Amino acid sequence: MFLTAALRQLILAVALSSLALVAATPVSAETRLDAGRACFSVSRIGEPPVAPDRFECSGEPSDYQKARLALRFDLSGLGNARGETVLKVHNSRFDRLQAEFVYEDGSRWDETVTSGDYHSHWRPGGQIAFEAPVRETGLSHVVLRLDRLASTGLLRISLTDRAESSAQFTLLAASIGAALTLLLIGASYNFGLAVASRRRFAFWHGAWALCMVAWGAIWSQFHLFLWPAMAGTVSSQLCTALSCLAVTLATAGAVLAVAPGGTPDRLGKAALATAVVIGLLGLPLAFVRSGPILAYADLVGGLMVLDLLLVAACLVMAWRRGNKEARMFAAGWSVPMMALALVQLVDTDGLLWGGGSQLLVLFASACQTVWLSVAASRTHLRLRIERDMARRAMADAKNLARLDPLTGLNNRRGFFEAVGAVLARGGSKGPAPALLLVDIDHFKSINDAIGHEAGDRVLTAIAELLARRQDKTCTVARFGGEEFAILVTGMTAFQILRFADNLRREIGEADFSTGPAPLAVTASIGIARRKGDEDFRALYRRADAALYLAKNQGRDRVVLDQDGAPPGRGRALALTGS
Template sequence: MGWPGAGLAEVLRIGRPLCHSVSAVVAGKDAVPARFKCEGDPEGYQKGTLWLRAALPSGRDGQDDLSLIVHSSRFDRLLVTFSYADGAREQQDVRSGDFGTHWRAGGQLAFRAPHRDVPLTGVTMRFDKVASADLLRMRLVGRGEESTQTTGLATSIGAALVLLLAGAIYNASLAVAVRRQFSAWQAAWAACMIAWGACWSQLHLFFFPGMAGALSAQICTGLSCLAIALATLSAVTALDAGSVSPWLRRTALGLTAIVVALGVPLSMMRSGPFAALGAVLGIVLLANLVAVACCIAQAWRRGSPEARSFAGAWAVPMVVLASTEFFDADRMFWGGGSQILVLFAAAWQTLWLSVAASRSHARLRIERDMARRAEAQAQELARRDALTGLPNRRGFMEKVGSVLERARERGEVVALLLIDVDWFKSINDVYGHDAGDVVLAAIARRIAPHEDRNCTVARLGGEEFAVMIAGLEGYDLVRFGDALRQQIAACDHGDIVGHRKVTVSIGIAEALNGAEFRSLYRLADEALYEAKRQGRDQVAIRLLDEKAAMEAL
């Protein structure tokens, strides 16, 4: 049997090489057992005292520089005694609720053997009211190795908890943003794993040193069962109802309920059939994992996209949790054992599902944006004339209000121009409606460039167009209307109507002190008829105030 001294660590087990002694009641302060047994398992210690002793062979290098690492469990008191060749003994102790400076990250207690000039010959541990000897894990390591392992384990735990925290925050924000039940369950699960990881690793003792020992162990048991329930709920409820058989879904949820039902008494127990209930819980946990795996596999076969995400997320935790039932992980990861494996598997699952949720959310957001763009395009098309591309009457009326409002706020003159194509019916009768459509589209191309923030244009219907403009008045307004008339008259329609000239008549209504659209339209329509009566290809203008005065007379 090797002992630590050259970077090695020795796991101490009852019977290999630990001998034990039991007192049915808590022994006195300085009590020493009469004899130790080195075979069999200790019994009857849960309400009393359990002594464990390891004798160190003499003549080994490094025996005067050792640390005893004990993975904390449920006990009231732990007294460690280091024995030396000259008969001297050095004692160090911790109590539930007070671990002092002995606690380390990873759920460990470290007891350093004081350096003396004589060899260390043995280590004795006294546990008062320990819940289960089977859950105790002890190692002897070199002091330098203990510092390295403690630092490495603390760093690893911190990294895993940070990843879990990021996943919890992200999923919680996603649940609020998109109101997805799955993200809420996943955030709750990640938060539960953070609490479990902090409690198991004893990092919470930085802030709550009084929770050391049995209380933390009990909380860890409850949190672990709660985490299993949340993980199962997040997986089963995220899968479509039609992709998983009802009986299989009920089986998974039923096994989860059993896990919780076993976890509640286990988290409260300080003594009793602790190991037996723990073994039953392990079997139910494996069955629960199998049931969840079957749900995911069935959903995958039925084409569920969520199942593919869960398959990748659950693969690693399932393998880890299942494998810890079949091999001894006590020597692994600086003594972190299966718990550190579970913590990293949880971080993996959270990150995987966060990425999957991000991709799903991004896909939904793209689809939503495309739908919104399509809706906006449809609404815009509903406001546009299909032939000319100009706003139709509906689109024009929606824009007119903003032009009138800005003009009223700025105290600007506003004007409405009604444009009507001269003798357009004869174009349709002689050359056909297709030719008329080409003519209207050409006229629209002359009018369209004038559309801006202070000017809106439209095809009101048939051969009638409209322009609403703010900021022009009097001579400038008439010159604008006449320039527009000349631009339209200059259009070359030779390919459609030969040498026939296409002209328009324009009626302008000008409002000096602001006006409503109906008043402007009625006045512009009168001006348009006046331009028609004057021989067409003309511009006529009316002032709204002048018209109102005439009506008053």
């Protein structure tokens, strides 16, 4: 319960932090540049830059995926501050990118990055930043030259000033770091839960969260701190493959969470099959560098929508069938579903400090993994409580099978189990264990004279008297009827006789009356000390023989079986109360 409450507080903290970050974002002065409206030219890689009058400003570029594409953006009238402009490019599937700033006085400045070497130009959120140097005149236009660009439809380009750019990158880095931290915690927790509870759902969800951590770290370019050579195309390809794999893992976790019996088999299999197809398509799609890439992306996007609908149907069906986990999982899945709907219906590329739809998905994934961790925790806690209750019931039943229902002492079975370990140490040093059999004298006459209820009270009172002596050296049991058994350890023969005689005297002096007439009760005790590795059956026979002698010699006495004495009266040492 504590863990569930803590996770809920964590969700609230993340939500409040996100709102605070949004509120702290300065009013955007960012200018988005549409690649579809730019003047363009296509040339062979390695040719000199195209002259300004050879740019085409109508139509769309083609045949550029294996060539050099130049895009010119006219900045006249945008009112950019002199020397304070930052150009941000959000796509990285190309071999080489050159950004050239052209000023109103005709001066030029350019910088170049290549796939595998972004220098100091990479920024959080999969962005590349070029800062225009300070000049007296404003910018006239910007030219981007890209070698082997995968698709202009994937380009996101914007201009902003340095102050806002710095604030955006700081907020973006903090947001991505928070989301990745939550995902990493969720992955670790779910893997631990999978080991503890042996539930497949926790493993699949942990694998999904770990996959999202890898995707988020690569998309955000945080991995370039360690592996700068991965900048560019390699990272973009890995992101594509990981995003498709994440859908497969998430679907497996959701379907298995409410199975078996929670959803129709066909519906669950359809969701899993769709997810597997998406995961398999992610591999070839990751390596596509030419052709209708946007069409391929739309196909996978459509399959993802279908997969989400199938998963939603599984959760709704499980909910209607009374599945206890379905409600929590449906709430968790509603977050990425709403995020996907928002991405499809609203242009989110300019939101969240340039992080756009990717950051929105990362936030939704972090919230989902925390929410589902809460659901898994509650499920695991409920199952653990049920398991503990079942174990407690089994333990209680087992204990009841060992106890005498009237007196609460061990019965014959419980006594055998308790003394088994003692007798197993047959060769240990010290005095040999001794078995005492205590039998109430003339007990049948008590039942016949004043009733069985009074006889039961006598048995209960004597049991309480014996129970007060029970400790690690003394084990007490009721063997049945009016006979009790005691196994003592660590006592010499003299100490055993004194112990037994004190017990006999205490029973004889106790008042067992239930009415005005006094009721005196006496007991006979037979004792046998263990010989070597003698088993319990032989020990019991000798103690029973000693008890028989005590009865025959007049009752209300203690008889100790003498080791090695011949059978008969001479084999016992007796203490009598008469």
